[in-house]
Amino acid sequence: MTTIDMSAHPALATRVPATRLRLTTRGRRVVAMLVSVPAAIALSVVILSSGGALASNENGAPAGTFSHVTVMPGDTLWSIAQDVAPGVDPRDVVDEIVRLNALPSGAIEAGESIAIPQQYAPAR
Known part of the structure; x- marks a missing residue:
């Protein structure tokens, strides 16, 4: 019995085509x-x-370490911060008020009662 080598003849060798994945x-x-x-x-x-x-x-403050201020018409957190702490940078006071009251934004409404840190004595 004889053996035939198919790889020796290029026309007889089977080639596997390279395929690309198609989705x-x-x-x-x-x-x-x-x-x-x-x-x-x-x-x-x-x-x-x-x-x-x-x-x-x-991160909340212990009870009794803050006082409350009622928001008047036209008040903003910035104006309240300037009123309660005139000698302090209003940005720091606004930040503390926002954190203390867990406000989602800087929007406040007239008649709303917001907590002010006790270190800033209300001047109203």
């Missing part, structure tokens, strides 16, 4: 879903666990 529309959708589901889960865990810092009152 169909459905394949792209599946890949996008597989990527987005873990990202959505991670984002929801972050959102749901971020409220713990506000609820725990870790």
Whole structure:
């Protein structure tokens, strides 16, 4: 019995064509879903666990270390800071008022009672 070597003759050798990966529309959708589901889960865990810092009152002041000021029409946090602490930089006072009251922004409404740190004696 004789053996024939196919690699010796280039016309007889079988060539494996190099193929590229092609994704169909459905394949792209599946890949996008597989990527987005873990990202959505991670984002929801972050959102749901971020409220713990506000609820725990870790950075809050002990009771009795602040006084209250009622917001008058036209008042802003800046004007209140200048009134209660005229010799101090208003930016620092506004920052302390925002943190003490856990305000989401600098917006306050007339008639609202906000806490002022006790170190700034209200001059009103």
